Amino acid sequence: MLQVKNIVKRFGDKEAVRGVSLEVGRGESFGLLGPNGAGKSTTISIICGLLRPDQGEVIVGGHSVAEEPVKAKRVMGVVPQDIALYPTLSARENLAFWGSLYDLSGRELQSRMDEALEIVSLTDRQKDRINTYSGGMKRRINVAAALLHRPQLLIMDEPTVGIDPQSRNNILETVRRLNQEKSMTVLYTSHYMEEVEYLCQRLAIIDHGQVIARGSLDEVRHLVGTDATIRLKIANPDEALVAASADVPGVRQARADEGALVALVSDAAAVLSPLMATVAGQGKKVTGIEVQEPNLEAVFLHLTGRALRD
Amino acid sequence: MRKVYVIAANSLTRSARDRRSLIMLLVMPLVLIAILGITLGNMMSGGKISTFRVVVVNQDQGAALPAGPGLNLGKTLAEDVFGSAEARRVMVAAPAADFESAQAEVTAGRAVAAVYVPPTYSADILAGRTTRIQVVTDPGQPTLAHIVMQVVGGFADQVSFGNLAARALGPDQARQLLTARAKSPLLDEKSLPRLQEVSSGARPVSGLQYYAAAMAIMFMVMTAFTRARDILQERQGGTLSRMLATPTSSRQIAAGQILGSMVVLLAQFLVLMLGTHFFYGVYWGPWIPVLALGLAFTLASTGIATLTAAYARDPHVVDLAVGLAGNIFAVLSGGMFPLYLFPPGLQAVARLIPNYWGLKGFLDQMGGVGPGGLTLPLLVLAVTGLATGLLGARRLATREV
Numbered sequence: 001m002l003q004v005k006n007i008v009k010r011f012g013d014k015e016a017v018r019g020v021s022l023e024v025g026r027g028e029s030f031g032l033l034g035p036n037g038a039g040k041s042t043t044i045s046i047i048c049g050l051l052r053p054d055q056g057e058v059i060v061g062g063h064s065v066a067e068e069p070v071k072a073k074r075v076m077g078v079v080p081q082d083i084a085l086y087p088t089l090s091a092r093e094n095l096a097f098w099g100s101l102y103d104l105s106g107r108e109l110q111s112r113m114d115e116a117l118e119i120v121s122l123t124d125r126q127k128d129r130i131n132t133y134s135g136g137m138k139r140r141i142n143v144a145a146a147l148l149h150r151p152q153l154l155i156m157d158e159p160t161v162g163i164d165p166q167s168r169n170n171i172l173e174t175v176r177r178l179n180q181e182k183s184m185t186v187l188y189t190s191h192y193m194e195e196v197e198y199l200c201q202r203l204a205i206i207d208h209g210q211v212i213a214r215g216s217l218d219e220v221r222h223l224v225g226t227d228a229t230i231r232l233k234i235a236n237p238d239e240a241l242v243a244a245s246a247d248v249p250g251v252r253q254a255r256a257d258e259g260a261l262v263a264l265v266s267d268a269a270a271v272l273s274p275l276m277a278t279v280a281g282q283g284k285k286v287t288g289i290e291v292q293e294p295n296l297e298a299v300f301l302h303l304t305g306r307a308l309r310d
Numbered sequence: 311m312r313k314v315y316v317i318a319a320n321s322l323t324r325s326a327r328d329r330r331s332l333i334m335l336l337v338m339p340l341v342l343i344a345i346l347g348i349t350l351g352n353m354m355s356g357g358k359i360s361t362f363r364v365v366v367v368n369q370d371q372g373a374a375l376p377a378g379p380g381l382n383l384g385k386t387l388a389e390d391v392f393g394s395a396e397a398r399r400v401m402v403a404a405p406a407a408d409f410e411s412a413q414a415e416v417t418a419g420r421a422v423a424a425v426y427v428p429p430t431y432s433a434d435i436l437a438g439r440t441t442r443i444q445v446v447t448d449p450g451q452p453t454l455a456h457i458v459m460q461v462v463g464g465f466a467d468q469v470s471f472g473n474l475a476a477r478a479l480g481p482d483q484a485r486q487l488l489t490a491r492a493k494s495p496l497l498d499e500k501s502l503p504r505l506q507e508v509s510s511g512a513r514p515v516s517g518l519q520y521y522a523a524a525m526a527i528m529f530m531v532m533t534a535f536t537r538a539r540d541i542l543q544e545r546q547g548g549t550l551s552r553m554l555a556t557p558t559s560s561r562q563i564a565a566g567q568i569l570g571s572m573v574v575l576l577a578q579f580l581v582l583m584l585g586t587h588f589f590y591g592v593y594w595g596p597w598i599p600v601l602a603l604g605l606a607f608t609l610a611s612t613g614i615a616t617l618t619a620a621y622a623r624d625p626h627v628v629d630l631a632v633g634l635a636g637n638i639f640a641v642l643s644g645g646m647f648p649l650y651l652f653p654p655g656l657q658a659v660a661r662l663i664p665n666y667w668g669l670k671g672f673l674d675q676m677g678g679v680g681p682g683g684l685t686l687p688l689l690v691l692a693v694t695g696l697a698t699g700l701l702g703a704r705r706l707a708t709r710e711v
């Protein structure tokens with residue numbers, strides 16, 4: 001559905017995108033993860049045909065964005081990072097305008113607007129002006145405007161920035177449903193790793209204009225190793241407890257750490273139960289449990305030495 | 311083409327929804343036309359000018375000369391200049407004993423200006439010494455104050471010639487020259503702000519007519535630049551990027567935006583023209599030439615504003631242009647005060663501004679100039695609009711987001 005071939009974009013002396021290549025299959029949900037200023041939005045702008053790459057090519061639905069922009073743009077629905085709506089128009093008037101630019105008209109346009117409003121659960125507020133909406137509701141209409149022409153590829157550029165948890169969940173649920181139930185291909189950019197983990201089957205991590213990691217969620221997570229961490233809160237974990245815990249099958253390493261027993265394990269689900277039994281056998285009482293699986297935040301930290309939201 | 315109309319219609323709807331813009335577009339000009347037309351318009355009524363008061367304090371004791379009569383320039387100013395038939399058509403010169411009470415008259419609004427001639431004025435002039443006449447004017451009556459300044463300034467110019475003559479030739483010859491020159495008519499027809507001087511037609515143009523055209527032009531230019539700012543804000547706010555991400559070409563978008571601006575401007579012109587016609591009884595001239603002029607001026611102001619939007623990066627820059635184009639252009643082109651009050655240099659500069667050609671065209675139509683007077687304004691406005699508009703549209707269509 002989407003092929004990005006070695007694109008480069010320079011702004012003066014600065015190289016914002018340095019040879020990015022991506023491939024997203026039909027029906028797939030693909031995440032583009034990276035901190036602010038990593039080059040995600042520039043990459044998205046090139047894919048959408050808003051910027052011309054200095055080098056490389058983008059193919060959408062079999063159409064070159066540079067050579068067949070109109071055909072390529074019909075395949076895409078774009079949810080921009082900004083709330084690109086007209087505040088003095090109602091939600092329905094905004095959707096009518098954006099739908100018209102996708103050549104929708106008459107009854108077809110009306111039914112598509114009804115459908116899009118229902119998807120984002122804002123049918124009851126459709127006649128209200130956008131400037132009376134909350135930030136989260138504006139974001140949802142921002143998404144609805146990209147769905148009117150039933151795109152095969154939905155491109156979302158950080159669509160949940162600065163909104164309340166309820167609207168964020170609504171957007172994430174909507175995207176997941178569109179991907180799973182309607183087989184809509186999704187390219188989702190974010191610097192929130194939990195969103196990408198929730199929505200995407202595959203992802204690429206981008207930093208300083210380059211892809212620094214790519215693959216399935218598990219493949220990328222395991223770049224930092226496969227160990228999960230189990231942390232059991234115990235008053236006075238002694239050496240005998242640490243030694244007994246280290247002998248539990250599946251535990252690679254155990255240590256005492258500030259009122260807790262910390263164990264590095266290959267499979268947390270399998271190890272947790274025998275580990276708890278061992279602790280009980282040592283006459284200790286567990287007052288709290290934390291399990292930390294390897295995650296994308298850790299991957300990014302591992303690859304760049306920086307946190308994702310730095 | 312449908313998308314061009316959709317984008318233009320979107321523009322029009324948003325303008326109609328914006329109450330602040332509507333007030334600026336329509337209410338402000340109609341109010342200003344009424345205020346300016348009524349307050350300043352009486353000076354433009356073809357000689358039927360209501361007179362205003364000037365207080366003259368002449369303390370000049372004159373200068374005695376060894377041979378022949380003495381010279382009293384203060385008396386000449388008070389009686390021969392302010393008392394001339396030309397001056398009496400517009401002002402009444404009242405004497406006062408001292409400058410303080412004369413100034414009090416101005417402060418109280420009973421006089422437009424107080425003029426003070428010092429005791430040694432004539433003697434100083436004849437002796438070749440520096441001296442001065444003091445004038446205090448009412449800042450609330452700038453046009454009338456301008457007339458007084460023009461009279462006193464003209465008199466001072468003539469007298470300063472005598473001052474130079476006294477230095478070069480001696481007092482006797484200076485007196486002869488001064489006696490001849492200082493009484494010469496200083497307030498001629500050109501000094502009076504009557505609109506027949508502007509309109510070359512057969513019909514007099516009233517103050518309401520003048521300001522109806524001038525304000526319509528000024529506010530149309532301001533609207534054009536406000537629309538240019540909106541185009542830049544679309545670029546910054548992300549709606550332009552979103553449009554470009556749809557299967558809509560950048561040419562269609564630029565054309566839609568320009569068409570939207572033109573429709574808004576033309577609608578503004580029609581409302582102001584019809585509003586002033588039906589509410590204030592303003593006669594604009596024959597409909598077809600006036601509508602053609604309105605369209606040509608719409609084209610010119612949209613073109614210039616589009617060019618600004620195409621090259622500016624920051625909407626604040628365009629805001630500055632709104633101020634410059636809206637106010638300075640209006641003043642320079644005679645939109646605030648009749649152009650003949652300006653020095654010749656500024657009158658020449660005015661010809662470079664589309665406002666001038668718009669105003670000239672409308673005033674000519676109001677004044678009864680036939681279709682022949684329409685050609686040059688129409689041509690200048692259309693060429694300006696097409697040249698700047700095409701250049702701006704090309705740049706808008708090719709500029710990266």
